[in-house]
Amino acid sequence: MNPKIGNKRWLIIVQFLLCYLVLYMDRSNMSIAGPSMMKEFNWSATQFGLVSTAFFMGYACTMIIGGWLADRFGGGKVIIFGALWWSIFVFLTPFGTSLGLMVIIRMMMGMGEGVALPAISSMVAKWIPKKEAGLAQGICLVGVPLGITLTMPFAAWIIQAHSWKMVFWTFAFTAPIWILIWLRFGKDKPENDPNLSQEELAYIKSTQDGSQEMAGRYTDLTPKDIFSTPSVWTGAVSFFCTNYLFYLFMTWLPTYFMKGRGLQLGQSALYTMMPYIVAVFTYPIGGYLADKAAAKFEDNMGRKIFPVFGMVSAGILLILGSQAANAVNAVALISASNGLLCLTMGGYYSMPMVFSRKNAGKITGLWSTFATIGGITAPLLTGVVVDAYGYTFALYLGAGISIIGSLILLATVRIKEIKPKNASEIIPELH
Numbered sequence: 001m002n003p004k005i006g007n008k009r010w011l012i013i014v015q016f017l018l019c020y021l022v023l024y025m026d027r028s029n030m031s032i033a034g035p036s037m038m039k040e041f042n043w044s045a046t047q048f049g050l051v052s053t054a055f056f057m058g059y060a061c062t063m064i065i066g067g068w069l070a071d072r073f074g075g076g077k078v079i080i081f082g083a084l085w086w087s088i089f090v091f092l093t094p095f096g097t098s099l100g101l102m103v104i105i106r107m108m109m110g111m112g113e114g115v116a117l118p119a120i121s122s123m124v125a126k127w128i129p130k131k132e133a134g135l136a137q138g139i140c141l142v143g144v145p146l147g148i149t150l151t152m153p154f155a156a157w158i159i160q161a162h163s164w165k166m167v168f169w170t171f172a173f174t175a176p177i178w179i180l181i182w183l184r185f186g187k188d189k190p191e192n193d194p195n196l197s198q199e200e201l202a203y204i205k206s207t208q209d210g211s212q213e214m215a216g217r218y219t220d221l222t223p224k225d226i227f228s229t230p231s232v233w234t235g236a237v238s239f240f241c242t243n244y245l246f247y248l249f250m251t252w253l254p255t256y257f258m259k260g261r262g263l264q265l266g267q268s269a270l271y272t273m274m275p276y277i278v279a280v281f282t283y284p285i286g287g288y289l290a291d292k293a294a295a296k297f298e299d300n301m302g303r304k305i306f307p308v309f310g311m312v313s314a315g316i317l318l319i320l321g322s323q324a325a326n327a328v329n330a331v332a333l334i335s336a337s338n339g340l341l342c343l344t345m346g347g348y349y350s351m352p353m354v355f356s357r358k359n360a361g362k363i364t365g366l367w368s369t370f371a372t373i374g375g376i377t378a379p380l381l382t383g384v385v386v387d388a389y390g391y392t393f394a395l396y397l398g399a400g401i402s403i404i405g406s407l408i409l410l411a412t413v414r415i416k417e418i419k420p421k422n423a424s425e426i427i428p429e430l431h
Contacts, residue, residue: 006200008193009127013139015178015186016120019079020143021150022174023116026090027055028148029167030106031254032155032269036164038255045255047099049383052251054103056375058110063372066115067122067365074188075119075361082119083175086112091172094165117368122361125353126189129206131291133353134303138287138346145276145283145342148250152276156269221356225420232363234412235351236370241405242311242344243374245318248398249275249338251379252386260391261327271331278339286310287346299354300415307344311406314341315399322395341402355418 030037030052038048062082070078089109096102120140128136155167187193190204226232253275257268286306294302314337321333352363378398385394 005203006197008196008200009136009190009204010139012127012186013124013136015182016124016140017143017146018181019083019116019120019178020140021147022083022143022178023113024144024147025151025174026086026109026171027113028151028250029090029155029171030055030093031251032152032272033159033164033167034251034255035258035268036159040164041099043099045383045386046380047383048255049251049380051099051102051106052379053376054106055110055113056247056372056379058107058112059114059375060110060369060372062111062114063118063369064362064365067118067361067363067368069115070119070122071359071361075123076182076186076188078115078119080179080182082112082115083179084112086110087172087175088112090168090175093168114368114372118361118365121349121352121364123188124349125357125360127204128353129204130353130357131206131295133350134287134290134294134346135284136287137349138284138290141283141287141342141345141349142280144345145279149273149276149280152254152269152273156266160266221359221418221420223362225418226356226359226362227366228421229355229418231413231415232355232366232418234408235348235415236367238307238405238409238413239348239367240370240374241401241408242307242341242348243371244378244405245314245341245374245398245402246338246371247375247378248382248394249334249341252382252394253334256391256395257327257331261330263327271327274331275335275338278335279342282339282343283345285346286343287350289343290347290350294350299351303347303351303354303415304409304413305347307347308406308410310340310342310344311402311409314338315403315406318395318399318402322392322399351413351415354415359418 034048034052037043037051038045041047043051066078066082086109089105089112092105093102093109096105121137124133124136124140151171155171158164158167158170190196190201253272254268257263257271263271289306290303292302293305296302297305317333317337317340321330321337324330324333348367349364352360352367355363381397382394385397
């Protein structure tokens with residue numbers, strides 16, 4: 001950070017961090033309330049997996065349209081609408097008195113949250129130069145483990161002091177608070193901020209070497225240009241694999257520690273915090289390392305090194321954790337596994353900005369849709385596997401999918417700027 005240039009862009013990034021925090025508080029409260037809900041409604045593991053999956057079914061529906069709307073009309077407007085929408089359905093969750101009604105409510109909530117990630121990515125692409133993209137995304141993503149970490153003990157306390165229903169009625173008001181902060185301090189793009197210095201605006205438009213922006217010069221990319229690029233799709237498949245394991249952790253760790261390791265609710269909430277405390281540090285570190293590696297080895301290899309390393313290491317550590325002799329050792333190994341998994345995210349989220357800065361929201365929307373397919377399959381498939389074979393096999397499956405994803409990323413994804421198929425469409429972007 002250079003005080004001579006100004007640091008307003010990082011204040012915007014902090015607001016995105018807070019948005020992620022709220023997003024993950026509102027969605028992860030289901031995992032800590034899960035055991036109480038399973039007991040009250042007499043759900044099996046498969047039925048709870050279906051309820052958890054319903055959120056992601058709605059989530060997947062709005063990812064691509066959210067990115068497109070953010071690129072076209074501004075991400076802030078998109079997130080405000082989404083935040084109000086999902087807050088209504090957080091509040092309504094306790095009224096899901098049947099399995100079918102609960103599935104509908106959680107699906108509708110997911111539709112509101114689905115627009116947020118691509119909208120944030122679209123705005124990061126406008127606010128941050130490419131050489132800081134990984135670090136910026138990593139800092140934004142710190143809100144993910146912070147949100148989950150804060151949710152676990154707070155939700156457990158609410159359940160013990162009141163009921164699982166009060167968890168959802170309390171959390172429904174977090175997103176409106178973020179909206180008020182954004183309306184006061186946020187802007188969709190730097191050109192709209194009257195308090196931003198001309199020096200910082202020029203720096204935001206710079207490339208990795210600090211020269212005037214050339215990335216993004218292909219301003220007339222068509223959807224065909226973007227979605228006919230093989231690496232956009234293979235990158236999305238690899239991102240699915242990363243997120244399958246991520247969502248397995250998010251939706252099943254509290255239940256695993258209680259039912260698979262025999263812990264009480266308070267212990268389970270405490271132990272579930274540990275993997276996310278580790279991730280608070282590895283998200284920004286992974287983004288920083290991705291930027292440094294890209295500067296040294298160029299984007300194609302540099303932005304893949306740490307995602308590949310993180311996914312392989314996460315899979316191996318999870319297998320070891322599943323075989324740990326006691327809960328303490330299991331928590332330590334699973335925490336390291338989740339930390340290294342989250343090391344990948346800054347690199348992954350910076351890749352769409354390399355493909356096309358102007359279309360980063362659309363590409364992130366596609367990748368987030370594939371990630372959400374991981375969110376759909378992981379809770380439900382884990383429940384089915386747990387019922388059929390037990391927790392250990394379900395963890396093995398998650399580890400294997402993570403390792404496969406690393407191989408797909410390494411072997412099939414080329415991270416470089418997308419060019420129009422028609423050379424006449426190349427129009428330099430003026431600043």
